[in-house]
Amino acid sequence: MGKFRNRIGQLYVTAVLLLLAGCEADAKPEASGQPASTAKRGSISVSIYDRGTIPSSVGTVDNNRITRWINENGPVDVKFVSVPRLQSEQRLNTLFAAEEAPDLILEYAPQIKYPWIDQGLLRPIDDMIEKYSVTYKELLKKYPILVKAGTGADGKLYQFGRINETIPMRGLFIRTDWLQKLKLDIPRTTEELYLAAKAFTELDPDGNGKRDTYGLAMSNNSGAILDEMFGVTYPDFVVQGGELVHGWDNIAAVTEFKKRLYTEGLVDRNYLGDKNGWKAKQDFLNGKIGIYMEQFNVPITFYTDFYLPLKTNVPEAELTVMPYPKTSVGQFNPVFVNPFQMTGVVNAQAKDLQAVMQYVDFAASEKFMKTMYYGFEGVHSMTVQGKCPQMLNLDRWRAEFNFGSGDYAMLASPLLSGPCYYGTNKLDASDPLQAKVKTMFEMNSSFVNFDLQVAGPTHSEQMPQLPKELQMILSATARQVGSAEGDIWIKAILTPGYTAEMAKQDAIAAWTRAGGQQVDDWYRNFYANDRGRIILTKDIYEIFKQQRAEQKK
Numbered sequence: 001m002g003k004f005r006n007r008i009g010q011l012y013v014t015a016v017l018l019l020l021a022g023c024e025a026d027a028k029p030e031a032s033g034q035p036a037s038t039a040k041r042g043s044i045s046v047s048i049y050d051r052g053t054i055p056s057s058v059g060t061v062d063n064n065r066i067t068r069w070i071n072e073n074g075p076v077d078v079k080f081v082s083v084p085r086l087q088s089e090q091r092l093n094t095l096f097a098a099e100e101a102p103d104l105i106l107e108y109a110p111q112i113k114y115p116w117i118d119q120g121l122l123r124p125i126d127d128m129i130e131k132y133s134v135t136y137k138e139l140l141k142k143y144p145i146l147v148k149a150g151t152g153a154d155g156k157l158y159q160f161g162r163i164n165e166t167i168p169m170r171g172l173f174i175r176t177d178w179l180q181k182l183k184l185d186i187p188r189t190t191e192e193l194y195l196a197a198k199a200f201t202e203l204d205p206d207g208n209g210k211r212d213t214y215g216l217a218m219s220n221n222s223g224a225i226l227d228e229m230f231g232v233t234y235p236d237f238v239v240q241g242g243e244l245v246h247g248w249d250n251i252a253a254v255t256e257f258k259k260r261l262y263t264e265g266l267v268d269r270n271y272l273g274d275k276n277g278w279k280a281k282q283d284f285l286n287g288k289i290g291i292y293m294e295q296f297n298v299p300i301t302f303y304t305d306f307y308l309p310l311k312t313n314v315p316e317a318e319l320t321v322m323p324y325p326k327t328s329v330g331q332f333n334p335v336f337v338n339p340f341q342m343t344g345v346v347n348a349q350a351k352d353l354q355a356v357m358q359y360v361d362f363a364a365s366e367k368f369m370k371t372m373y374y375g376f377e378g379v380h381s382m383t384v385q386g387k388c389p390q391m392l393n394l395d396r397w398r399a400e401f402n403f404g405s406g407d408y409a410m411l412a413s414p415l416l417s418g419p420c421y422y423g424t425n426k427l428d429a430s431d432p433l434q435a436k437v438k439t440m441f442e443m444n445s446s447f448v449n450f451d452l453q454v455a456g457p458t459h460s461e462q463m464p465q466l467p468k469e470l471q472m473i474l475s476a477t478a479r480q481v482g483s484a485e486g487d488i489w490i491k492a493i494l495t496p497g498y499t500a501e502m503a504k505q506d507a508i509a510a511w512t513r514a515g516g517q518q519v520d521d522w523y524r525n526f527y528a529n530d531r532g533r534i535i536l537t538k539d540i541y542e543i544f545k546q547q548r549a550e551q552k553k
Contacts, residue, residue: 042076042355045102047092049085052276054403065400066408069371075358086276088112096121103350104359106343106410110461111234111475113159113345117152118468123348124156132357135364136160139413149340149535153465160344160360163413165422166543168334168444170225171296177318178205178290189326190229190257193291197266200290215266216291217284218258220277224484225293229324230254231332232483233455235463235474237523244457244527246511246520248504251483253329256500259493272490281306287314296321297337298406299441300426304398307437321440323447333452334444338459339543340535343410363411370417372409373426375401388420391428415547422551445548450541457527462535464526470519477514481507 050061058064062080071078081102083091089112095101096116107113116122129137140146143163150159174186179196182203187193197215199205206213218226224233231238231250238247261267274280284292285306296302310317324332350356362368374381374389380397381389391397414421424441427434456463466474480487488510492503511517 042352042358043079044076044104044350044352044355044359045079045081046104046359047083047102047106048080049088049106049404049407050082051085051404051407052278055399058400058403061404061407066372066405069376070362070408073367073371074362076352076355076362078359099349101347101349103347103352104356105345105347106407107345108341108343108410108461110342110463110465111471113342114152114465114471115468115475116345117154117158118471121348122158122345123350124152124158125150125160125346126157128346128353128357129157132354133361135361136357139163139364139416143340145340145535146342149462150342153467158345159342160364160411161340161342162364162411163415164337164339164341165297165415166337166339166540166547167297167423168448169295169297169337170221170228170334171294171302171321171440171444172225172229172324172334173292173294173319173321173440175200175205175290175317176320177316180318181205181207186320186322187325190328193325194257194260194266197261197291198264201264201266205290206287212288214268214283214289216261217271217277217280217289217293218261218267219271219274219280221295222277222280222293223258223271225334226258227251227254227483228335228455229332230257230327230329231453231455233335234460234482234484235456235523236483237456237463239453239457239527244523244531246516247483248508250329251486251489251507252500252504253327254483255489255492255503257327259500262493263496285309285313287317296441296444297423299423299437301402301406302441303427303434303437304394304402308433311433319436319440321444321447323449331449331452333448333454335454335456336459336540336544338461339540341461360411363409364413366417369409369412369414369421372401372405372412373414373417373421388425391426419551422547442553445544445553448541448544454537456537457531458534458536459540464530464534466519466522470522473515473519477511477516481511481516 048061054061054064060082062082067078067080081095088107089109092101092105092107092112101121113122129140146161147157150157150161152158174196176186178200179186182199182205184196184199185192187196193216200213200215202211204211204213216222227233230253232247232254236247236251237244238250262269268274268280268283271280280289280292283289287310294302294306307319310319324334344360346353346356370389374391375397377383378392380393380401381391383389419425424438427438429435429438465471479485481489483489486507488503488507492498492500
């Protein structure tokens with residue numbers, strides 16, 4: 001175990017030295033890595049998330065300026081296949097069943113990809129990399145941990161991956177002008193968070209004489225962040241007393257908290273119908289929600305999509321980010337961005353493997369990363385020698401790139417393109433609103449307490465692959481007993497007289513009937529005997545510290 005963690009540190013330090021030596025702000029764009037060829041241009045299909053956020057004036061996620069640039073500048077022709085972000089598993093399974101799945105599938109969730117490996121729907125990629133790759137092959141030499149992370153239970157490499165900036169992924173935001181008006185302090189416990197939400201709902205914080213505000217958002221990301229605040233995320237296992245156990249007590253605790261908010265009308269009673277969080281977002285941007293939780297690992301996106309619209313609609317609104325409060329089951333840090341993230345797999349039915357590999361090399365190149373991050377040179381940004389690219393037209397970049405540049409760039413490693421790709425470097429400190437977002441971003445990182453855990457023993461994407469039959473149990477029971485969407489827990493939130501403790505007993509019974517004890521035993525044994533094979537929270541903390549030190553923070 002110690003050798004593995006030492007190896008992580010050695011690999012990371014080596015990469016930092018390479019970055020400092022070769023990734024200056026004015027570095028020349030990297031080619032796709034493929035030698036010149038007169039062969040016929042290949043053609044492939046690639047999945048792309050549809051988050052429902054692309055402006056109609058820009059096009060669709062499978063046909064817009066980004067996709068046209070990729071086809072005009074890349075080595076192969078690419079047909080993008082739209083996949084709804086919140087229903088990616090259902091959509092891709094349907095495509096596999098119809099034998100119409102894309103050649104290259106971009107997907108984050110391991111619980112979706114592992115069954116495809118078990119079913120033989122994906123092909124190993126070792127031979128493709130060895131035979132056709134230049135850029136990605138070099139990445140694996142610098143970061144062999146990507147081989148470990150992308151290897152299946154059968155010992156074969158199945159997944160392409162990338163290197164990320166490792167920072168807290170979530171932010172818990174609160175309206176400080178409402179706190180001041182109501183003479184409240186920033187909550188330090190979930191009881192104080194409840195009292196703030198109650199005051200924000202009942203005491204007319206916006207002063208319009210109506211009861212038309214909500215204390216807190218609870219749909220989509222906000223609901224998931226509440227779960228994380230109580231220490232649970234997929235697959236709902238927590239570290240207690242040095243053992244990895246099923247987090248039934250944590251799930252019951254957050255369910256009880258949600259039920260209290262729902263019963264007293266401190267959240268939108270229709271939050272379950274707000275599947276993508278759109279209504280809650282609009283309520284927040286229009287000054288009707290006092291406590292809001294959202295992704296905060298890409299500060300420029302939080303500025304363009306949340307903070308700027310809020311200040312435009314409600315100029316008097318004052319916002320800050322706060323630490324996760326202490327709960328009845330302990331206190332936790334936000335989950336972190338996965339440092340070594342596996343994002344791409346290849347359909348076993350893909351025909352042109354060379355073309356797939358050529359595209360992966362292009363999508364992993366610096367040229368690709370720079371374009372996704374800063375837009376088109378001379379249109380959205382301008383490169384000045386010795387400096388990071390400067391944004392020329394942030395509004396245009398927001399319209400034409402912000403909706404999905406991160407999704408097209410799921411194979412790109414931002415930090416390998418140089419220090420300009422740390423999150424805050426894209427913000428203009430001379431702009432007061434952007435400077436405020438930068439301050440909140442730095443505050444969020446400063447809140448990290450290394451004596452605390454995050455939800456689960458590691459990032460959910462780093463959890464070990466279960467044996468096929470156990471993964472089937474976990475997947476089959478998620479809709480009934482899983483913390484994020486389990487019907488039993490939702491019933492407890494919505495139903496008078498049906499308590500979180502009753503739901504816990506029913507969930508345990510359903511889990512046991514389905515054979516879940518086998519899953520519990522497997523995870524417990526893995527953590528006791530083999531946890532040194534995976535990246536744990538303490539390893540992620542070390543990478544976070546190292547990256548902060550590089551930025552002199």
